[in-house]
Amino acid sequence: MNPSTPGTLLVIDDERQIRRLLRVTLEGAGYRVREAETGQLGLQEIAAAAPDGVILDLGLPDLDGVDVLRRLREWSRLPVLVLSVREAEEVKIAALDAGADDYLTKPFGGGELLARVRALLRRASTDAEPAILRFGDIELDRASRVVRRSGEEVHLTAKEYALFALLAQHRGKVVTQRQLLRDIWGANAEDNSHYLRVHMTHLRQKLERHPSAPELLKTEPSIGYRLIG
Amino acid sequence: MNPSTPGTLLVIDDERQIRRLLRVTLEGAGYRVREAETGQLGLQEIAAAAPDGVILDLGLPDLDGVDVLRRLREWSRLPVLVLSVREAEEVKIAALDAGADDYLTKPFGGGELLARVRALLRRASTDAEPAILRFGDIELDRASRVVRRSGEEVHLTAKEYALFALLAQHRGKVVTQRQLLRDIWGANAEDNSHYLRVHMTHLRQKLERHPSAPELLKTEPSIGYRLIG
DNA sequence: ATCGAACTTAAGGATAGTTTCAAAATAGCG
DNA sequence: CGCTATTTTGAAACTATCCTTAAGTTCGAT
Numbered sequence: 020m021n022p023s024t025p026g027t028l029l030v031i032d033d034e035r036q037i038r039r040l041l042r043v044t045l046e047g048a049g050y051r052v053r054e055a056e057t058g059q060l061g062l063q064e065i066a067a068a069a070p071d072g073v074i075l076d077l078g079l080p081d082l083d084g085v086d087v088l089r090r091l092r093e094w095s096r097l098p099v100l101v102l103s104v105r106e107a108e109e110v111k112i113a114a115l116d117a118g119a120d121d122y123l124t125k126p127f128g129g130g131e132l133l134a135r136v137r138a139l140l141r142r143a144s145t146d147a148e149p150a151i152l153r154f155g156d157i158e159l160d161r162a163s164r165v166v167r168r169s170g171e172e173v174h175l176t177a178k179e180y181a182l183f184a185l186l187a188q189h190r191g192k193v194v195t196q197r198q199l200l201r202d203i204w205g206a207n208a209e210d211n212s213h214y215l216r217v218h219m220t221h222l223r224q225k226l227e228r229h230p231s232a233p234e235l236l237k238t239e240p241s242i243g244y245r246l247i248g
Numbered sequence: 249m250n251p252s253t254p255g256t257l258l259v260i261d262d263e264r265q266i267r268r269l270l271r272v273t274l275e276g277a278g279y280r281v282r283e284a285e286t287g288q289l290g291l292q293e294i295a296a297a298a299p300d301g302v303i304l305d306l307g308l309p310d311l312d313g314v315d316v317l318r319r320l321r322e323w324s325r326l327p328v329l330v331l332s333v334r335e336a337e338e339v340k341i342a343a344l345d346a347g348a349d350d351y352l353t354k355p356f357g358g359g360e361l362l363a364r365v366r367a368l369l370r371r372a373s374t375d376a377e378p379a380i381l382r383f384g385d386i387e388l389d390r391a392s393r394v395v396r397r398s399g400e401e402v403h404l405t406a407k408e409y410a411l412f413a414l415l416a417q418h419r420g421k422v423v424t425q426r427q428l429l430r431d432i433w434g435a436n437a438e439d440n441s442h443y444l445r446v447h448m449t450h451l452r453q454k455l456e457r458h459p460s461a462p463e464l465l466k467t468e469p470s471i472g473y474r475l476i477g
Numbered sequence: 478a479t480c481g482a483a484c485t486t487a488a489g490g491a492t493a494g495t496t497t498c499a500a501a502a503t504a505g506c507g
Numbered sequence: 508c509g510c511t512a513t514t515t516t517g518a519a520a521c522t523a524t525c526c527t528t529a530a531g532t533t534c535g536a537t
Contacts, residue, residue, distance in 0.1 A: 125323070176514080191394075192393065193394070220497060240493090240494060240523060240524070241523095445485065448485085449484095449487090452485095459485095469534085
């Protein structure tokens, strides 16, 4: 938003055309841009110039883009936006797992690029959330891991708490079954949506006024659940 | 809108007459116009001159117009308006599937051409997709996966939401039935256009002021649907 | 005008998904 | 080690959503 401090970005890409496209687009929006042609040089540049964010093409000749990312993550949380071609799903996922903050599929429009970059840098600067969240007469105290209902403490089991906390973190948004399962039970339980259903029932019985007509913990059939806040 | 920056357009057409007609009409409205006689030359011109949009005739002698489009889409999302004769439904659909942004049937009036071109460029300039899209009194919050109508939340089923979100993503441009079916139901449901019709009816009943005279969700008979935004 | 293709709309049954209860397995704690 | 709390598993009833069928409508073409 503030054009005086949009920040410096490092583009790591071996194709000159793409580098030029990125430079033009980003400088047009007020960012300063540095370039590196290989992963090796990119890592050096990061250490030397300390940019505010990195745009990393996954199709690099020397190091695999994912490797660059892994190495970087050994010592830095610098925001990284990853670039890939549509087909490379595998690579994209590997990159996200290795700590990429976002990805963009080639070909992309200038507007989309800028939006992603903005989001990338914004996220990096503000990720603090208050410790106590309130939803009607329910409150979640994340600092002490306690849930209260009209002031009274409600005992939740580990899974119940994890579920509630995750939904609370995304208050108002639908959280997919897959996401819930992956975060709480791990990646290999992604199909056991039954777990979710059972624990959701328990949660409702502890937190809802009328458990069978929930006002707080809503179902989105075949998608996921959502906490109304 | 702003006559000082209407942009440069590349016309790719083998018929001199049509090129002249387009040039006159577009320059009259303040656009700068470049021309290319074949698909081959057109692609070169795009790479060299970087126009803001392309008007592509599908009836080219060297490359099939659809091929030109496919090649272009390998590296660019440049807005493309496609020109075809009324009879060539197949080709038109193929072009839209290959990534054309809009189409115009020959013969066409100058006013219609200009309106489409304006829409084409406007759309391209604002593809910094914000999380919340607005269409009249309807808003689509993609982050939360929620749709509101005059502020009130409207509940959409999974299919309805997918359909609406897909159309919204391509606001203003026709999305082919095939595209919709493939994206939402999967590749093997490409013929069941009836699914679309039923769910579109439901969507209209939830979102339109007068469901049987839709202002938002328009039908393009035998092509697809289009969300006016 | 009439026809046909494509579309809209309504309604019921089929299906996929959800809730709920309860019992079996597991984990955690004294 | 045994007890309890928790989680997982299983089964049944229930519900929302989706698909299908069928009738009516629109619109361009013959």
